Amino acid sequence: QVQLVESGGGSVQAGASLRLSCVASGRTFSRYAMAWFRQASGKEREFVGGINWSNDRTYYGDCVKGRFTITRDNAKNTVSLQMNSLNPEDTAVYYCAARSLVVSTTGLNYDYWGQGTQVTVSS
DSSP states (O other): OOOEEOOOOEEETOOOOOOEEEEEESSSSGGEEEEEEEETTTTTEEEEEEEESSSOOEEOOOTTTTTTTEEETTTTTTTEEEEEEOOGGGOOEEEEEEEHHHHHHHHOOOOOOOOEEEEEOOO
């Protein structure tokens, strides 16, 4: 089992930045691909970005490319999402997820999920 706990959400103005963190506990963190998804009210869950277990490749959803950056620190069992140039369309609950080895953009392929953290961006 892997337990994931997100933090760092909040309410900001458009154009601001936030940094989300996800701390993992349980099985060997370094063997898991980590990803961030988000779900806005009334909308389907959306892939934000992910990073492979080996830290060698990152992937991003089209809606956040160039603005968001994912990093991981296997020594600290942590994955972070740096979000810059936020806009109201980024308002959602953000979830951290884990699966074996490589990133998938499909949420159903993930085995473990955090409880989510709310990000609200006002104009």
